[in-house]
Amino acid sequence: MATLKVPATVPPVADDCEQLRKAFQGWGTNEALIISILGHRDAAQRRAIRRAYAEAHGEELLRSITDEISGDFERAVILWTLDPAERDAVLANEAARKWQPANRVLVEIACTRTSAQVFAARQAYHERFKRSLEEDIAAHVTGDFRKLLVPLVSTYRYDGPEVNTRLAHSEAKLLHEKIHHKAYTDDEIIRILTTRSKPQLLATFNHYNDAFGHRINKDLKADPKDEYLKTLRAIIRCFSCPDRYFEKVARQAIAGLGTDESALTRVITTRAEVDLKLIKEAYQKRNSVPLERAVAGDTSGDYESMLLALLGQE
């Protein structure tokens, strides 16, 4: 389901490093060369390149990139080049430090990654920021959002396939009761969403639909503009249909005047090795336009080329 295109025969790591070094040196930077290499290597290959580059040139690859390019292009190349766990740590740190209620990055990371991936991001967070992710969220986020987001990122969800049907029924009923009484910040809602396994939650949401005649997210739309309710809906969408969740993030990033480059870069760099193909399909279906064309229409220059490379354009 990835869109990343890695050539059938990949050059030796030393050659990639040499080419990148050339791209950075001399008058001007060879942006196309950077994209042609980094935009077509998977996570393990990029990791090997970073290691070999630092050994060969006594300088971190990311530092060379930062020195040579800038703006949205720089951000896209840096985020992409990072290991997935490090990238999540960086995105989560930005989200925690400059937190505001409309920010869904923490929800995305907590709910669309596997348990092992969330934990790897938390380990990378320690290493990079000398603090824990939950510590920073707890210190910067307040009120109901803190009550929800701290356990959301701290949980290590069981990820086996087992589902307890009786539990799904009783917890669907419990969720319905709380939502019916508009007790959206109730401890029980938070407990269920932040501790149950994904298969268990999907069973609960399905039963909710069966028993009460409509999806739980419809009932959470009482006030469509309320950011806390939007966050609850994002959590549920990230669990039940991550591709459509990300399609919407991309759509909103592109729609209207101006582009939300930060969101667009995030969706493309975090999903290119995961499910960007599905997101593209969902985008085409929803907007009657291929995502590549929409991206090309809204971005330009090297930034555009980098995104299109990750979107799988030949």
Next chain:
Amino acid sequence: MATLKVPATVPPVADDCEQLRKAFQGWGTNEALIISILGHRDAAQRRAIRRAYAEAHGEELLRSITDEISGDFERAVILWTLDPAERDAVLANEAARKWQPANRVLVEIACTRTSAQVFAARQAYHERFKRSLEEDIAAHVTGDFRKLLVPLVSTYRYDGPEVNTRLAHSEAKLLHEKIHHKAYTDDEIIRILTTRSKPQLLATFNHYNDAFGHRINKDLKADPKDEYLKTLRAIIRCFSCPDRYFEKVARQAIAGLGTDESALTRVITTRAEVDLKLIKEAYQKRNSVPLERAVAGDTSGDYESMLLALLGQE
């Protein structure tokens, strides 16, 4: 700081398995032989014995043990033989399922293990119980205790040595304010205790002492019998003086009529490879009696022999 005594030359794993098999077979069980082997092997050696035993005899070692011995002796041998992470998972599961306010096992596991050890216990919990530890605690524990214990076990504390002195000062002040207003269940107290690193917390507790003239635990003794306050004090003691914390658990297990075998077995099996030597020193200092003598006076038979072996008796 461990008390476990492993012989200078350990027999090959196959010999240990053979001897254990012999101890189980025939009329009656050779308990002394079981103790002489398992009571003198470290975690890696016990793991190797379990693996080799299952391969050689087509039966789990723990199952053979359970079939042959019983009562407190059985529990001590089983808990000891388990890997530390598995043992913590088993203890935490019992504590979560049969939770009652006086139970401090979850606090002990969350606060006296390293971050990596707590996480290993959470992984072992998934494997063994097909659920997550925080899920079970959240489902069985209620009210203020849930508010405290779920984040306490879910956190992945940063464990580097860095301390932010200014933060220690401001959070000591914040703790003092909340405690002064008897707001013991306040979100900020829980946030600080459940997210900050241990070195950071120790700096905060030290500053509390310096700034307000007495230890934080003294201020948390307003109602000495309140179990929630006792839990807060246990958390702080587990961070600041685990050896004295465990000395007290052992002392209370032994003191008075009857023995709390469950607590005594837990302290000895979980600390024999960690800091039981320090706990013994603290016990001698506090009670003017060696811990071995107190244990020998309060227990008997094979159970006594097993505990004394782990306490390092020649």
